Amino acid sequence: MLRLAALAGALLLGGGAHAATLIHAGRVIDGVSDTVRTNQTVVVVDGKITSIESGFRAPAANDRVIDLAQGTLLPGLFDMHVHLTGEYSKHSEIDDYKLNEADVAIDSVVYADRTLLAGFTTVRDLGDEFRASIALRNAINAGKVPGPRIIAAGKAIASTGGHADPTNGWARKFPADPGPEDGVINGVDDARKAVRQRYKEGSDTIKITATGGVLSIAKNGLNPQMTEEEIRAVVTTARDYGFKVAAHAHGAEGIKRAVRGGVDSIEHGTFMDDEGMKLMKERGTFYVPTLSAGRWVYEQAQDPNFFPAIVRPKALQVGPQIQATFARAYKAGVKIMFGTDTGVGKHGDNAREFKLMVESGMPAMEAIRDATSVPAKFLDLEDKTGSIAVGKLGELVGVPGDPLKDISVMERVVFVMKDNTVYKAP
Numbered sequence: 126m127l128r129l130a131a132l133a134g135a136l137l138l139g140g141g142a143h144a145a146t147l148i149h150a151g152r153v154i155d156g157v158s159d160t161v162r163t164n165q166t167v168v169v170v171d172g173k174i175t176s177i178e179s180g181f182r183a184p185a186a187n188d189r190v191i192d193l194a195q196g197t198l199l200p201g202l203f204d205m206h207v208h209l210t211g212e213y214s215k216h217s218e219i220d221d222y223k224l225n226e227a228d229v230a231i232d233s234v235v236y237a238d239r240t241l242l243a244g245f246t247t248v249r250d251l252g253d254e255f256r257a258s259i260a261l262r263n264a265i266n267a268g269k270v271p272g273p274r275i276i277a278a279g280k281a282i283a284s285t286g287g288h289a290d291p292t293n294g295w296a297r298k299f300p301a302d303p304g305p306e307d308g309v310i311n312g313v314d315d316a317r318k319a320v321r322q323r324y325k326e327g328s329d330t331i332k333i334t335a336t337g338g339v340l341s342i343a344k345n346g347l348n349p350q351m352t353e354e355e356i357r358a359v360v361t362t363a364r365d366y367g368f369k370v371a372a373h374a375h376g377a378e379g380i381k382r383a384v385r386g387g388v389d390s391i392e393h394g395t396f397m398d399d400e401g402m403k404l405m406k407e408r409g410t411f412y413v414p415t416l417s418a419g420r421w422v423y424e425q426a427q428d429p430n431f432f433p434a435i436v437r438p439k440a441l442q443v444g445p446q447i448q449a450t451f452a453r454a455y456k457a458g459v460k461i462m463f464g465t466d467t468g469v470g471k472h473g474d475n476a477r478e479f480k481l482m483v484e485s486g487m488p489a490m491e492a493i494r495d496a497t498s499v500p501a502k503f504l505d506l507e508d509k510t511g512s513i514a515v516g517k518l519g520e521l522v523g524v525p526g527d528p529l530k531d532i533s534v535m536e537r538v539v540f541v542m543k544d545n546t547v548y549k550a551p
């Protein structure tokens with residue numbers, strides 16, 4: 126009876142509506158287990174996985190078939206660190222003075238589309254401009270524009286002059302003393318207000334910049350830029366509103382302050398020392414390495430004119446270090462989630478991170494789990510997505526060949542399905 130009702134519903138949608146989507150997959154990596162199942166049919170009806178069967182089931186009259194017999198089907202991928210409202214370029218410093226809200230908003234729609242087509246069906250946006258990531262999230266959720274599910278931080282929270290103070294480098298003639306409303310704090314009261322302001326604006330999560338960063342117009346890329354008390358005030362306030370807290374941190378001291386202050390994830394973690402790793406293991410803090418961003422800034426810094434003069438030495442210092450730190454942290458048993466910092470680097474290139482993770486000693490299957498079921502659990506989405514199982518949403522991606530033999534196939538996604546829509550088909 127239920128089945129008939131669903132079928133009638135699908136037919137009522139009229140032209141182009143399919144009763145079921147049958148994905149014929151040569152291999153299925155489900156995002157949880159170590160076992161790869163071969164020659165399977167994964168059936169999606171009304172956006173949900175309704176069965177997983179051995180062999181390639183023949184379609185009924187109104188079914189749609191996706192032929193992935195030569196490839197591998199995976200859960201939709203997660204990138205836990207992106208910035209969909211921008212893409213860094215040689216012109217970024219001057220663009221900061223030229224771009225209006227509408228320019229940023231329209232760019233972000235393009236970047237969201239590229240991200241989805243690269244196989245990323247969920248992203249955590251860790252810092253935007255003009256609250257555009259929140260508007261973008263709402264438009265995607267409403268089905269107005271294609272894109273990944275977005276967990277949006279909105280404006281990142283910094284201290285005065287710190288990484289994510291939006292007025293760094295400005296001449297005195299511009300008004301340049303932003304406060305908690307604009308994501309700049311000094312002291313615990315400001316910290317609380319900044320979190321509450323993000324709640325008011327519709328953020329899903331909180332991002333702080335606990336140390337200097339590479340691309341800001343400021344001298345130091347590593348120094349601690351918040352007190353432990355400020356970080357703790359952010360975290361305790363965030364808990365009142367059900368927010369998790371992500372901390373950008375490059376230097377060892379800032380990393381430890383953030384972990385002791387109670388944050389849920391350390392982003393970049395470049396100069397993490399053994400004590401920092403031990404603290405993270407004790408407290409269960411996740412590490413989001415963003416190897417792609419480290420690699421990208423280091424490569425661009427080879428051109429002496431690419432970055433502003435104050436940025437280049439930081440890119441040369443931080444870039445090459447992250448991958449070695451990731452290798453140590455992984456060996457030490459720190460919990461890891463896949464994240465790229467894309468926006469630094471081109472949107473749509475997110476999957477390059479897999480190769481860098483595997484190069485650094487992580488088995489391919491574990492890198493895939495860190496981009497599927499592990500972040501799904503972190504975001505309390507594991508009932509919906511992050512794995513291939515009956516009852517989960519049909520958020521699925523296909524790659525040619527076998528990523529366990531050649532991880533670079535993750536960069537050549539041929540099939541993307543989300544919200545019962547096939548965005549890319551082989």
Ligand SMILES: [Zn+2]
Nearest residue numbers: 206208251466
């Ligand atoms: Zn970032």
